[in-house]
Amino acid sequence: MIKKSFLIVCRRAPYGESYAREALDVALACAAFDQPVAMLFLGDGVLQLSAAQHGAAIGQKSHATQLSALPLYDIETLYVDAQALQARQLDSTDLVLPVQVLAAAEISALFATHDIVLGF
């Protein structure tokens, strides 16, 4: 199968809408077909990675716990917008997985260097 590089752009907080879950489903589907996948967390999307989540409090699985399974599917390239983290009083130590914290200019380049860019 031809390989194309995928960039999954996550811009929504978990729980309130289904976008976060759908992005994860797509990422895992891509990985299942051996496609190289990277995920980029922008805006409220960075909240998906917060390790302090306790989804059980509202009867849901914790989104961060589900994201923590990504390395099992060989999805280990996770990019996070530095400004979005800072605005939400988070830093990389608050997150459930190791990430690459990027400045805006570095994020611009990601859009050009991946074959397929999908937004959620």
Place this chain on the structure above:
Amino acid sequence: MLHIVNRSPFSHSSLAECLSVCNSQASILLIEDGVYAALSDGEWLARIREKTARVYVLDADVAARGLNAKIATDIARVDYTGFVQLCCEHPGTHSWY
């Protein structure tokens, strides 16, 4: 990359997040409620122009909202054919919704 924004910048963060990752090579096409960002002398138009000179609006969405006289005159207006053409001319598109 052609960035397509369909939300009003006054009620959604779509355009702000788009602009945060745009550089001068980027093109921005405003459609649906996204066209409100192109109001002449508006703060959002100024923010767009800080990033890129390549900004387009979908003419039908401007007309539908009664904004013909309010959109900055030097912004390129495209029809649906022009929309398709822009998509073809760029190496990729990304929708910010």
